[in-house]
Amino acid sequence: MSYVNPKLESRFESLSIDLKNEILSRDVQINNLYDLIAVLQQIIDDGESAT
Secondary structure, eight states, X not given: OOEEOGGGHHHHHTSOHHHHHHHHHTXXXXXXXXHXXXXXXXXXXXXXXXX
C-alpha cells in the first residue's frame, strides 16, 4: 500500500488524477520531495521505454 507523507499532500494533490492514481498503484513510500521526484522520474522512464 502506498504512503504519502501528509507534509507533501498539497504537492501530491496538485497532480492530475491519472498521475496520482499511477503513483498510488506502484506501492511506494513517499516521505519527502525527493521520493516524489524519484517516482515521477520512474513513471517517465517507464513511459519512454514502452514506446
